[in-house]
Amino acid sequence: MxxxxxxxxxxxxxxxxxxxxxxxxxxxxxxxxxxxxxxxxxxxxxxxxxxxxxxxxxxxxxxxxxxxxxGPSAHDDGDRVGGIVKTAQRRARPGTFLLEDGYQVEGEDxxxxxxxxxxxxxxxxxxxxxxxxxxxxxxxxxxxxxxxxxxxxxxxxxxxxxTDAFETSPYGQIVRDRLAAAADEGRSERTRVQRMPLAVHRNDEGRLVWxxxxxxxxxxxxxxxxxxxxxxxxxxxxxxxxxxxxxxxxxxxxxxxxxxxxxxxxxxxxxxxxxxxxxxxxxxxxxxxxxxxxxQAQIVFAVRIRDLVAADASAQSGATGLSEYSGVTWVPFTDEVPFHGQVMQLDASPVKLAEDDPAAPGSIVGLGLFCAKDLQATDRVEFSADAVDGYGMPAMTLHYRLTEHDRQVFDRAKAEIVRLGRAIGEPLDDRPFMMPLGASxxxxxxxxxxxxxxxxxxxxxxxxxxxxxxxxxxxxxxxxxxxxxxxxxxxxxxxxxxxxxxxxxxxxxx
Known part of the structure; x- marks a missing residue:
């Protein structure tokens, strides 16, 4: 052939x-x-x-x-949501598949x-x-x-x-103004709360294209x-x-x-x-x-926007059904406040934090803070000389440990995300959630x-x-x-x- x-x-x-x-x-x-x-x-x-x-x-x-x-088993039929599913804690996003083995060594994170x-x-x-x-x-x-x-x-x-794909979103400016009042003090102009730069544009019909x-x-x-x-x-x-x-x-x-x-x-x-x-x-x-x-460890939180006047249902977009209520807002990383923050309408988020409110669509937004990791040479991926993965390539084993400083940053991020969330509205839960490591x-x-x-x-x-x-x-x-x-x-x-x-x-x- x-x-x-x-x-x-x-x-x-x-x-x-x-x-x-x-x-x-x-x-x-x-x-x-x-x-x-x-x-x-x-x-x-x-x-x-x-x-x-x-x-x-x-x-x-x-x-x-x-x-x-x-992945290599993608042709299989059955109850598969997001690749290999082992437990409720090990669920991949749709379009991805999990590392089946070697993702955690005993005694490590x-x-x-x-x-x-x-x-x-x-x-x-x-x-x-x-x-x-x-x-x-x-x-x-x-x-x-x-x-x-x-x-x-x-x-x-x-x-x-x-930065203007969601420019007409009715709740976007409300979210940014409230976040700015809570986060902008002491920040330079380029690190203040702002629209998230997104790889998205509108086509000639006005529809979002990612x-x-x-x-x-x-x-x-x-x-x-x-x-x-x-x-x-x-x-x-x-x-x-x-x-x-x-x-x-x-x-x-x-x-x-x-x-x-x-x-x-x-x-x-x-x-x-x-x-x-x-x-x-x-x-x-x-x-x-x-x-x-x-x-990047990911801390997430959901809130209902406070004192909201409901927007017209026409904020719902066309072909893909993505709503355009609040878009995506960015709280930039700085060394003084070492988190990257993004606040987005629920259907733009890859993490399902809550169901949207059918009585007030777009009123619930998700917050996420991403944390930088302490760099260590010992955090590594190793490969087997014998075992192979689903493609026949050398099997992987991940060695990964959090440091004490990492844990301190996580605790600080949890407190900060609650503070920012309360500036926007009413929390759905007082406790922020840390996604399983690797979720980012x-x-x-x-x-x-x-x-x-x-x-x-x-x-x-x-x-x-x-x-x-x-x-x-x-x-x-x-x-x-x-x-x-x-x-x-x-x-x-x-x-x-x-x-x-x-x-x-x-x-x-x-």
Missing amino acids: SSRYPEQVDVAIVGSGPAGAAYARILSEEAPDATIAMFEVGPTVSDPPGAHVKNIADPDERARAQLRSE GLPVAAFSSNVGGMAAHWTGACPRPNDSERIDLLGEGDLDELLSEGERLLGVT SGSDVVLGDVTRDNPHFTLFDESLVTRVLVEGGQAAGVAVTDRRTGESHEVRARFVVVAGDALRTPQLLWASGIRPEALGRYLND LHYQGTTRMGAADDGASVCSPNSEVWALAGLFVAGNGVIPTATACNPTLTSVALGVRGAREIASRLLTSK
């Missing part, structure tokens, strides 16, 4: 999430003659490929797209709900679209302040970030005759020759056949758990690989960048793996700082920098 894969390309990209898509987009813009092959282990579940499933109008079709994203998505577009087909900029200690100093801000602006361009990898790829990539996306394609190994990346070994999940695709550059753009998995499986094992694993899906650090090859980082500031020319890593795992804000914008910005480096080398070698 003939292979559907090319024998050779200039750039092979493993993973179709926003960071991998950023590489394809920048290369299509800056090195348009370069041949690019993108490989995704999961199926195409939306049209165009990589589009957010929230844009699918039919609820049954949307649910099917979510189910098909839920672990990440009990560590989860993945396998589909074209990755987690960006299911995310909330929040794109805040990092602040204070979240920022990556080794890039330089001006350089980082320019890259973040490019990330916003690629993701289609806006960005997925399709928006990052853009027409310039889709129309690029030298770019090809291969779904249901499992990359099992990065090929290495003469101390540099030489291509990938890929298995067609439709036929089971394996092939080698030669490449001048390889970009591994999986999530923060599967990117180090592929490097490890390829025998690429720098000291920091898989280490400095960090997540914001895993970072396992292929972190650094200023030098000193054993504490995997890649350079250009995202190229130390001591292995031509191999780049991408995604949230590259972020080297402890962050509380949503990481997608930052990882796309870092991808822009890496893609520009590849484009420059391709053009120089012509």
Whole structure:
């Protein structure tokens, strides 16, 4: 049988999430003659490929797209809500599937709900679209302040970030005004309460369209005759020759056949758990690989907006049924108040905090505070030399411990979320809830960048793996700082920098 894969390309990209898509987009813009092959282990579940499933109008079709994203067992029938379900405490969100084993070592805290998505577009087909900029200690100093801000602006361009998608929401300003009165004192203008930057826009019909990898790829990539996306394609190994990346070994999940695709550059753009998995499986094992694993603990709370005059029912949106009552509000992270806060209408939240009030729709909002983790080299993902996962790749074991400082921050966050919630309205419950560790899906650090090859980082500031020319890593795992804000914008910005480096080398070698 003939292979559907090319024998050779200039750039092979493993993973179709926003960071991998950023590489394809920048290369299509800056090195348009370069041949690019993108490989995704999961199926195409939306049209165009990589589009957010929230844009699918039919609820049954949307649910099917979510189910098909839920990993190697996604074809199974039965009572499956959000992938593998072990207990009520181990339930994944629709469109994701849980790490079945190895999520917690005895005596450690672990990440009990560590989860993945396998589909074209990755987690960006299911995310909330929040794109805040990092602040204070979240920022990556080794890039330089001006350089980082320019890259973040490019990330916003690629993701289609806006702040006015919910501008006409009747309750949004009420929520922001009340939060500002409680939180803005002593803050600089850029860290005061404000609309959340969101990867969402309105189409010509006025309907909300949420960005997925399709928006990052853009027409310039889709129309690029030298770019090809291969779904249901499992990359099992990065090929290495003469101390540099030489291509990938890929298995067609439709036929089971394996092939080698030669490449001048390889970009591994999986999530923060599967990117180090592929490097490890390829025998690429720098000291920091898989280490400095960090997540963002999430504290949540729900309140009913006080003294509310009910809005007109026309606030209900069209195709996807998303209401537009209060939108999403942002309370930025600062080192003095070390939480990233977001307040959103219930149906925009991925966490089901309460049922909306049918008598006063939109009157209940959810608050979430995300906490940065103390970075530790001992927090890590390890891989087995013998056992394998559902894809036949090395099985994972997560080592993860909270520090005393982490617990102190959580306690402070619980008190702060109650204070902010009461400023908005009446709590539904006086006790905030801490989500199980791993629930944020914001895993970072396992292929972190650094200023030098000193054993504490995997890649350079250009995202190229130390001591292995031509191999780049991408995604949230590259972020080297402890962050509380949503990481997608930052990882796309870092991808822009890496893609520009590849484009420059391709053009120089012509």
